[in-house]
Amino acid sequence: MTTLAAASAQDMKLAVMLADIGVVLVAGAALGRLAQKLRQPVVVGEITAGILLGPSVLGLLPGNLTERLFPVDVRPLLSAVSQVGLILFMFVVGWEFEKRLIRPHARLAAGVSLSSIAMAFGLGVALAPFLYDEHATVAGHHISFVAFATFIGTAMSVTAFPVLARILTENKLLDTRAGSLSLASAAIDDLLAWCLLAYVSALVTANGNYADLGRIGLWSAAYVAGMLLVVRPLVARLVWRWAATERWSALLAVLCAGALTSAWLTTWIGIHAIFGAFLFGFVMPREPAMVLAEHLRKPMDHVSVVLLPVFFIVTGLGVDLGALTSGDLVALVAIIVVACTGKLVGAILPARLAGFSWREAKDLGLLMNTRGLTELIILNAAVSLGVLDGRMFTMLVIMALVTTAMAGPLLSRRRPAETGVSEASKVPEVSGEPDPYGPEAAVDFIRPRG
Template sequence: MNVLAAPAAQEMKLAIMLADIALVLVVGAALGRLAQKVRQPAVVGEITAGILLGPSVLGLLPGDLTNRIFPAEVRPLLSAVSQVGLILFMFVVGWEFEKRLVRRHAGLAAGVSLSSIAVAFGLGVALAPFLYPEHAVVAGHEISFAAFATFLGTAMSVTAFPVLARILSENKLLESRVGSLSLASAAIDDLLAWCLLAYVSALVTADGDYSDLARIGLLSVVYVVAMLVVVRPLVARLVWRWAAAERWSPLLAVLCAGALTSAWLTTWIGIHAIFGAFLFGFIMPREPALVLAQHLRRPMDNVSVVLLPVFFIVTGLGVDLGSLTGGDYIALAAIVFVACAGKLIGAIIPARLAGFSWRESKDLGLLMNTRGLTELIILNAAVSLGVLDGRMFTMLVIMALLTTAMAGPLLSRRRPVPVDPDPEAAASPAAPEPVADLARPRA
């Protein structure tokens, strides 16, 4: 009997996990659809679904429903599934990073992005001394103030490019000056945010040992250079050859394996796995655009649609509003205020200097304040690195939800001012349409 008990228990855990994923998909789809009906991006509903199924709501009902539905022994399996979905999603995010978006407003977009990051990061670091004493110890291990402050600044600096594209599409602002500039600025913003996260990962992994930090930095530089100089041309050659032969299934498998391997490599180096997945997507060829979108990028998106809701649930299981004290709610208000102020001030000032109206500048600030899924990815990375305790994680998830939800309702309702046409894009019949792709309900 004992010989058969262990396999039977393992099969039951697997069965519970499958049932949990089925529940996650249904609840996430329902609340995502409900969010869209009230003019919110689907990610707001999906994040809310995770919180509702976690200890903050479902866990308060009689019968300890959260732990019954998501028992502790099954959660590692759910977390593993969510991490696979997250890695593949980050691969697609890196692949969909389009230089054309940045090139159209290169100078101004860089100014808006750098200003919004600098102000938000600075305010986050300034807030850190007030929060650190209450959150310095995570799982019995004291984290350094430098790691905590750097991460808090990074969390304040994020703008979610996919969510932003969805908001612009729903508000018919894709072709406006504000919409075009915000997309370009958010693209740069996301790229810099991943670099900041890579630095925080190295800082935490080194744990104050400067020789370890130097080693991680050196290996990271070697890794990036190797990806750009060696791997990129090899991948481009493979994609062109197999695309010409229409060997789509094996090509898709090889690319997924490449993203997972790159994620493993960055973890081994000492920076988070999502950075490796993002960079592998970043070096992917963009041409032939229409063929790659149809046969590779869309199937990858479909995988994300199935696996990412599990990520939201895993996130929601870590959000416990009941654990917050009165002082924590004051800290939450300060976090939300600093997050909004940093992005609004950082975006409005360069926009006004560039000749935008106050209304356009305010809208740009609201759009840059959208955090959504990108923020959740960074927060979960911080938890896995041991930088955040449960209460701080809860407060930052709520901040991400509020800053994402407020953008759409507060945007000015007006006829959009169209952007100047992009001669380079117009001259390229095979040019990809990243805005249309990213405006899907996925995020």
């Protein structure tokens, strides 16, 4: 009888989780649609749905509705589902990293990316001492200042490539200098952001032990070398061979297994799982592009549509606006100001030096200031590593929402009403033929999620 009762309780827990996922999908779709009507990326609506279902809104109503809808013993199951979706999404993000985006603007894109990262990271580290004392202890464990400051700098440095691509598409800015340059710079930004996160993960895992940090560094170097020199050619051979015989289902299963295994390996090494998924996607072959997009990318996109909203809801459950103190509100304003200043100034200065007008440079800065999904991934990684407490997590999620939501409305005011894009701002073509490595060609392949 006891075993039957236990089995029944376990079945009910699973049933509640399935019902929760249903609620998540409906709420995410509804708020995502509303966000689109307000000319915002879908991700803004989905994150907002998570916050509304969490303790900040639904939890304030009578009846403890958040706890009833998302019981504490069910949340680990939801978190596990969200992590699977996140790992597979990061695999796609790595796969989407396209040299074609960077090639036409390589030098300037690198300058804008490095400048915006350096400025935002530096200001974040400078802000860290004013935040540290209040957030130095997480779940009873003391966090070193170096780890905390490095992470705050990393959180300020992020530009969300997938969301940015969606904003450019919806605002018809892909064929402008600011649009194409921001896309190339954001691609570099994302790559550097994952490297920074890998470093922070190693720093936290080593816990101040330089011998452990050195071991993690050596294993990480061996892992990267193995992925580039061994796994990359093997995966390319497998993809070409199985694509020729149209063994798509088996190939998709093997690739998902590879992403999950790579994520496990980086976790074992001491850097976060998402880095492993990203790098496995990075070593994936890009050709034949159309065939791979049709038979492999589309199914992966469908998985993201189902599983990623769960990630947003889990994130929203960790956001508690009611827990913020008056001092936290001052800190929140400082965080938003520092985040915007670092990205705007860091992007505008190199653009002006390169001959961009003030309008183009400001648009570039606004685009580089979007953080969206990439920021949420990094924030959740920091929580799992024990670097952020609940209040700091809440403040940084709000910062991510504000910096993402502000881009669309401000950009739309700058577009000429008659044509949508001024002729002077278009990217010059080398010849009369369309550029096969231009932003339009790359975005056709990546199908950005936003």
